[in-house]
Amino acid sequence: MASVTLPAPVAPLPVLISRPVGVLQLGNDLRAALVNGKDVQAWAEGSSGDAFGGQAADASRHALTRFSRRLDVTEAALESAVVATSRFEDRLARLSSQRLTLDGDRVGLNTALDDLRAEVAGASDAEVPLLQARADRLQQRAARLLADVVDWATRVADAEADFVAALARVDTFDDGRRAARDPGRAEVDGVLGRLGAGVADPAAVAAWWRLLSRAERQTVITEHPAIIGNLPGIPARDRDAANRADVGADVDELGTRVGQGEQLTSTERDRLANASAVSEILDDHRDDLDPRTGEHLLHLTQYQPDEHSGDGGVALFLGDPDRADHVAVYVPGTLSETGTLDGTLGNIDALHRAATDAGDGLVAVGFWLDYDAPSIDGLSPGELADLGSVVTPTEAAAGGDDLADYLDGLRASDTGPPAHLSLIGHSYGATTSSYAAHGGAPIDDLVLLGSPGAPTSTADALTSAEVHVGSADHDPVTLLGTDGPGGPGLPGPLGQDPAQDSFGGRRFEVDPGSYRVQDLLANHSSYFADESLDGVTGIVIGNDPDEVAGRQPGGYQTLDQLVLGSTVASGGEWLWERGNDAVDGLTGTVHDLAEGLLGLPYAFHPGR
Template structure:
């Protein structure tokens, strides 16, 4: 009688405790603390000497304040190091849980094979020698399989213990101020040394140089710069979008929390701080609303990226850019440049427009990936400086910033270049025109909607540098802002000094005009209502913008150009056309 030894069952595999997402929340909280302490360091150093105060008391004050600054620097560095360990721990737990899942599947497979072998042994009452050998070979293979599985489970346990111990060691290594001081004594701050390298944003590097500089840093250096100078990282064109998002969210939360704390204490905030708080709250609201959106094709939730944030820029108007999708990996990237009255407080409405462009683009080509950005990175005419909308000065300055921003989007990608479209609305179309004609905007397509003109120096679509066949114009026939552009052989409204360039929808300009009428055009008492409908859902304009963003030009609904008979004023064929609704495009999918 032949005895076949079947290996025993495997014990249950222990769970790997821990939630990587919560660890990362903890890390972000640490980084926010490091930012605040680093700010204290800077404030203390700047306050170590006071004007018109000298003598023994002033010297003593200076020594005390500089010591406090040094301690703040040490604490900030220590907290950053614990945060770095936390990042490693989150990655370790993620990997350990993945390994545990694989081992659990292996254990299930082992038990299934074991049960099959036992069943075959019981059924083999009169097996020949060959059949017995086959059963013995299967049992031997199962024994080896079990040995490997047990060894891997044991290794998983050891690695789990090591990861936990490394996190504990990091936390206890800096548990006192004395330990923090000792950790940084005699060494140069990683953030300072990283920023001193060639190509850094603080050295005035180009977007391409900034991208190379960031890639050259170690992970420790990257985290140090992120925590010590989030304002530098968050606004640096050329740095990856997810990194900028992390830096800008740190700035956002620390800014808003600090200002709200002062407000809760009953302090009356001065105008500069009040404006910054309003901008911060608007950015926070836009991100919260954006996080409720889902991809229209997959149904997966979207995580908007805070690609730019400076609540105090432009005298309190603020800077903000929010992206849906990752511009570093998407096949198609669009940048929407809003116009008149666009400030930090308009983040939510402009983010909604960016999402609508994302949604339209995804419907237009569900097989490709998309990133849609709203960019308020220039000082658009608004509030007290509203009169500047009649001139091109803000558009000229904004065009330079826009061109650099787009260069940064190009530089931060690792793979093949994206198909990139810039969509300029209202005064933003003039800004886009200057970015293209003055600075060689690195776009593949330029879309101008509700445009009062692409700039006085742009006579023809071909002047924008992307080829006239890649310049697109969408002006609603009832839009009074579009009517401010220079029309016809008499120059139209330039007689009143309001034109910001030639009418981009006119035949002589040479752009591709597309349908941009609204089924609600002319309704209501607001004369500017039709100027704000270009990004509304189910509109002709949004449908066409989506097709352009994904490069599906044949599907764009073309419109007849305005023209200028010698015997009368400009004629717009769109004025008498019945507008259409694009309907519920979600029904198609």
Template sequence: MDIKTLHDADIIGISTAKSAFDTLATAFGQHIESWQHDVVDRLGHSEWTGTAAGHANTRISNLGTELQSAKQELGLVSRALQDAYDGFAAAQAHLISALDDAKTHKLTVAADGGITWDKDPNSPNFAGNDAENQAKQIQSRITAALNEADHADQTINTRLGHLATNASNGTGLDSATAKADTDAANALEQVPAAGTDPNSVKAWWNGLTDEQQHRMILNHPDQIGNLDGIPAVARNDANQINLARGKQDIQRQLDGLGPAPATTIGSGRFIRPNPAYTDWQQKHDDLTDKMTGIKAIEARLNTKVDDQHPPTFLLGFDTNGHGHAIIAVNNPDTANNVSTYVPGTGARLGSINSDINRSDLMVASANTANRQAGDKSTTSSITWVGYDAPQSIIPEAADDTYAKNAEDKLVSFENGLHATHDGKIGNNTILAHSYGTTTVGYAMRDHGLPVDNAVLIASPGAGVENAKDLRIDPSHVYAAQSPADAIGWAAATDPSGMGDNIWDNIKSDWGFGDGDHHLMYGRQTTAPQFGANVMPVDPNAGHSDYWNAGSPTLTAMGQVIAGKPMQ
């Protein structure tokens, strides 16, 4: 598709053809009604019997089915033509808008899409100092419009070609074929259910024209934004809508709380806490916490893109429970290296800002590793708060139900990254902190994850005794835990594990221990017996200090994410 073809396209002809097929389908339907009334019904009320009558009735019945199937197929042609009109109209409108803006900015667009402008400040046609930037933006819009038209052309051509083949060889008269074609057309207008295989979702999405995709985003943002298998850009567009709606809803609920009730009720010796205030305070704190997270996401999405602040994509968002958000620094569909970061206890919408910051730091660290190796590869780091994480150390983090409930969600998300990526992901890493390592470990142990590396930071146990049980090459499993990190006191809860740890501590105190140790959810991941690559740490680092400036662990994270040797 070129600029002139799209600009001059007479798309009204498509609408006219659609109307003609509507007329044909209506007339055909009337003929079917006449056939039913004048032939089928009358024959049914006749007294004709015998072998010949039986054969005739069977053929007439079959013919009725064929007529109904043909009517369905005609209707599908009409629907395909309508989608074609919508798709080409949208692409044409986007092209014309871009060309009009080019004129406004005194830019000249050539037939091949090249853009030139007058650079003389003294000329009446001077395009201004920002001309180059404007030209890049407009050229990008023109390319997008042409691609949009190409996509619509290919998609509609496939649909019409299929229906034309059915008409020419008679398969369209088969009721099963007509039903399958109708189901396929209906499926284009229905969002796949949550949990659908991401590869099937991607195939469905690719079968839509750009205009249909746009309508899906506008009409079903809550489904599109959180559906694995939808490309990152589309998920981000949908979740921007979800974010705005979520903010409005949270503010409405805050306004609806009204002023705080009295903290106590009664008087004198009978003063006691006011249950109404307690309830108000809990609701107020929860809503305020979610609003904090929403504003943090807004701020990061709206941060001007530069070398220190790569673009971000909102891949998931809702305010259910403690709230969830999935945010990618750089586009994971186009980055060479992709890492998913799963935080642990306390992770929720309200605390998302610190987790996004960690993704920024990991991308910067990976970029440094690449530059030092003379590698121009790009990296995306995704903060995945797509599960209900425990919010307290005791009792919630002592319960592995949170990890178990997250397994299917994490597996689906990781499969979705592969389904939507442009080609094969160069180096794919799953990286987790604290209880997040238990969540990741359970998913890898029970289902396997399509990753190249697993990085376990400050783990209370990954649910396995050995790195090989994570179902990837154990030489690609990495672990870090500072001796000053209190997670090392997350003692095993089973009696044998507690006894083993006590004996291990005694041996270590006397200098003949072997370093084996069990924590709450399995063997300590930095123990030699676990079999992971132990990452360097600051010996004084606390539980949340692995991302601090100058941290050797952060440097190592970047090296692993970039696919470079850990130094």
């Protein structure tokens, strides 16, 4: 066997014990504690001794003033700890990303060594010079890699030491007092004053935020988390930090009061329920990392627990939309609210995984649910009336305006070349997304899944973006829209059926769904699987999906035809179970189905 000196394989890199997600959670906990502390301080400063008289009033005011000052000392220490934690988190995120790169180089080098070793085993003496030259080059690569690993490990140790030292500087009450008196301590009113009227302009907000120091950013986040967490133009990572602090503060404060036996108001109960639902999601995804960057995956970009009659408003991303090459925002529809997010999360998780596997760049997929999506809980008459509102586009139009603002914010906070931005709406969310697009939302692609209607008669009149339509043949909700010029149908309560050929959208292939009447509503919820998911994934990463012909009047089953045909195909048991005659009871059957779909008992009749 030929004799060639080979370098030794490079050993695995040291484990990064200080994990970015752990430091992220520490920062979230510190911010939540700071938010609660500032709330208590505001209460103390706003209280007075007016309920007393004489010396009692003076004593009360004096005690509250001392209490407020002592709280300020604690807050100053926490502010310093939050800034140190934020800096440490950023350093660890970079070090974690560098570790991924170094480990990839290590694997590539060791693979090349294995390949060369196999060649040497079967080589002749004449091949030794060339093989030794390759081995020498690999030795040089290994030496450079090992030096980079040592440098990386040194920077990890430095980052950890700096963090420990920063925390030690605010370890005692005297340290906190010095921090409170520091003339360089960020003053929140002055920081906000620099923004002024620009708060309504996402681009101005983004520019203002970039000019703030780390300490100023963290001070504003903890002083006004509800503002920063929901302000278009603020980067996703900082909105996430603010919203997580707000969620943690809500769960801690309201949960403690419940644990002490206090009766909450109806609004407070809704707020606690929404905060708890979001907190559970954050906990479930605490350790999830972006497969491409190694950084934490989930970013909470909207949290408004008191909005929409107690349903709450929430938006989040899997991936960082400010750094991604491909960004998709999904808008769910009827019966969606903050407390029922499992299905919505499952949809964006499936899409994020598929798009990450299929594409080359970074991917961020999120959902936006900060509008009054028609919902019902089966108990409140007010909720029943809410479901009936789906017959009108009122909430979709209002939601579309807010959605367009949210998308403007994503464009403003984007840190690199403009991302490819797709807006995906399902059911009533498709109608809402159509209104956002019609209002000028800065999107590249609009995807309408299971749409009950759009506000314009053509895609060109709707938006300059590409309009893609996923409409299953056996999805009854897609039969609620207007049929198009010369069509036999009644005017759709939510507008034009975008699956019509006359609309001009690019209809892509989806599974038609089961032709059993009891499965019709399930067909409406099947757009994030199989062929449909493939089509949506292609759109998100910038590819064109397989197209199919649009609907032509008379060339497809209308709603009543679908109900009757699928009932017959199912053996008629659905009608018989309801005691309806297959002919005389058809009107009632269509009535029941429409009412169950979208609360539209008067919009359909046989022969549509």
